[in-house]
Amino acid sequence: MKDLGDTTTARWDGALEAIERCYELGWTDGLPVVPPVDHRVAQFLDYAGRDADEVVGELPERRRRITVGKVAANAVMAGCLPEHLPVVLAATEAMLDPVFNLVGPSSSLGGAAILVIVNGPVVQQLNINARGNLFGPGNRANATIGRAVRLILMNAGAAIPGLFDRSVIGHPGKYTYCIAEAETETHWTPLHVGRGFRPEQSAVTVFAAEAPRQVRSVGQPEAILYAIADVASSLGTSMSTSGSVGDPAGGVRQGQIAVTIAGSSQLWRDWSKADVRAYLHPRIRRSVADLKQALVLASPVAPGDAQRYVSLVPEPEDILLVFAGGEEANMSSVIPSWGPKVGSTAVTREIRLRP
Amino acid sequence: MHDGIHAEKAGVPSATICTDRFVPTATAMARMWGAPDYPTIFTQHPVENLTRQQLRQRAEALAAQVARVLTGGLP
Numbered sequence: 001m002k003d004l005g006d007t008t009t010a011r012w013d014g015a016l017e018a019i020e021r022c023y024e025l026g027w028t029d030g031l032p033v034v035p036p037v038d039h040r041v042a043q044f045l046d047y048a049g050r051d052a053d054e055v056v057g058e059l060p061e062r063r064r065r066i067t068v069g070k071v072a073a074n075a076v077m078a079g080c081l082p083e084h085l086p087v088v089l090a091a092t093e094a095m096l097d098p099v100f101n102l103v104g105p106s107s108s109l110g111g112a113a114i115l116v117i118v119n120g121p122v123v124q125q126l127n128i129n130a131r132g133n134l135f136g137p138g139n140r141a142n143a144t145i146g147r148a149v150r151l152i153l154m155n156a157g158a159a160i161p162g163l164f165d166r167s168v169i170g171h172p173g174k175y176t177y178c179i180a181e182a183e184t185e186t187h188w189t190p191l192h193v194g195r196g197f198r199p200e201q202s203a204v205t206v207f208a209a210e211a212p213r214q215v216r217s218v219g220q221p222e223a224i225l226y227a228i229a230d231v232a233s234s235l236g237t238s239m240s241t242s243g244s245v246g247d248p249a250g251g252v253r254q255g256q257i258a259v260t261i262a263g264s265s266q267l268w269r270d271w272s273k274a275d276v277r278a279y280l281h282p283r284i285r286r287s288v289a290d291l292k293q294a295l296v297l298a299s300p301v302a303p304g305d306a307q308r309y310v311s312l313v314p315e316p317e318d319i320l321l322v323f324a325g326g327e328e329a330n331m332s333s334v335i336p337s338w339g340p341k342v343g344s345t346a347v348t349r350e351i352r353l354r355p
Numbered sequence: 356m357h358d359g360i361h362a363e364k365a366g367v368p369s370a371t372i373c374t375d376r377f378v379p380t381a382t383a384m385a386r387m388w389g390a391p392d393y394p395t396i397f398t399q400h401p402v403e404n405l406t407r408q409q410l411r412q413r414a415e416a417l418a419a420q421v422a423r424v425l426t427g428g429l430p
Contacts, residue, residue: 061357063387163383 007070022077027155029147029175033077044072047082048089049354056089057096061103062158066092070156071148077155078148083126084141086351087204088148091116094206094349095149101345105208105338106159110238111167112208112338114149115258116178117322119192120202122351123180130182132326134260135173135212135333146176149206171211179260179324186265186323188273195348202351207258207320208344210238212333219263219330221271222279228332229283232257232312235294237336239312240286252296252310255337256318256346257284262325262332277316284319285309314341356384360393370424372417374400396420396430 010025012018018035022028034040045052045068052069059066068089075088095102095114105112118128129139137143153159161167167174183190192203213234217227234240239255259280261268268276289305291297313319318341325331338344359371373381375397385393398417405413420430 158387163379166377166380 026160027077027151029150029154031175033151034079036073036076040076041069041072044075044080044082044085045069047354048072048085050085050089056092059096059102059157062164064157066096066152066156071152074151074155075144075148078151079140079144080148081140081144083354084145084148086353087116087118087122087126087128087145087202088152090204090349090351091145091149091206092152094204094347095153097347097349099345100206100208100347101343102153102157105344106153106157107164107166108338109166109168110210110338111170111174112210112344113171113173113177114153115173115207115209115335116146116149117191117205117207117258117320118145118178118180118202118351119183119190119205120197120351121200122202122353124184128178128180130180130324131262132328134179134262134325135177142178142180143176146173146178149178150174150176173209173211177209179322181322181324183323185327186268188265188268188321188323191320191322192348194273197348197350202353203348204351205320205346205348207256207335207346208338209258210336210338212260212335215332215334217330217332219267221268224261224330224332225276225279226283228259228261228334229280231334232259232280232284232336233286235286235290235296237312238339239336240291240294241296252286252291252312253340253343254312254314255340255343256320257313257337258320258322258333258335258346260322260324260333260335261330262323262327263330264327265323267330273321274316276321277319280319281313281316282311284313285311320346356381356393356395357388359395360385360388360390363390363393364388368425368427370394370396370421372396372398372421374398374402376400394424394429396424 012021019032022033050068054068056066071092075085126141128141159165197203215227215231217224288308289301292301359369362369381395
């Protein structure tokens, strides 16, 4: 049994021994971690100008109080640089907001990962990738910030696979799932600005989410959005299944959804983000007949059911639209929420950079 | 588990039924809340796809254990 107590101190002689010891202590996600030696953790805390004992937030259902020191130790283990710590801290603060309901997405059979979306000047300052290989490998900031979030959940939040994390299949984003918006390369309003922050602020948005599903389409805005709406309306997502905590009147769980759009911003010159959301929202839906065929709705298919539709997303603003991905083609992604909006809502927090 | 343990701590008798696939999670939760001997009642997994009638049969089979736990006994 892993140590579920408050802190564990270990000693080691060499780097390889230390890495193996971290495995033995159950501190890793399966990949090797950078051993969180005292002086490295201290360096991170110094950079952020924060005290190790300061409480970032609590996970009351698991009796866990998450401190800056624990966040810093996990950021070290994930391979972060000290300057990444303010982003990881803001993401942790956001996850611990009560409306995010972290105990749900960190334990559920649904197997969510925490998608971290970074906006503002910090994206350029820390070289957080918003372009090619958006969800793929190759960039330290994305890889390590996202990984730190998972290690914090496991090591500080007790979301241990098989114990309190009971994901049935999970997804690769549970190792790391951090992107930025290419906001300097589009006329679109950055995600954080649309959510109440100023452009000169840096912010992080966390979203409990399924894996991204790539959407390939030809280069015309309406055609791209038509395909995105079709993918977003799939049966089998959390949004198109019934559930005990959704709105029973609607019959489905109605969740938020993230959509990334890559390619050239020029293609969208006549469209604002609000226009895109207004186009998508009424089209992310499924017929009553289909929902009944999939036993999402319990009664037999009746005449007219094929022409009656149920909306899967509560409001247009619940579509988190992000301009990101490579410039070379019109590849989009659709990322359904882990659960209904009432079960977990995306949260945005300012990144407090070094004073 | 969380709610059952807390009801009990608040002086309200509780009985918690959990499916047997969740034994490690339930046990760890009870330990985490300082109630390692919390008398969880386990039943065969799954219950999600049972019909209404099957669910009723399952509940009837567990009723005696629930009554024992609510009156301070072991399942």
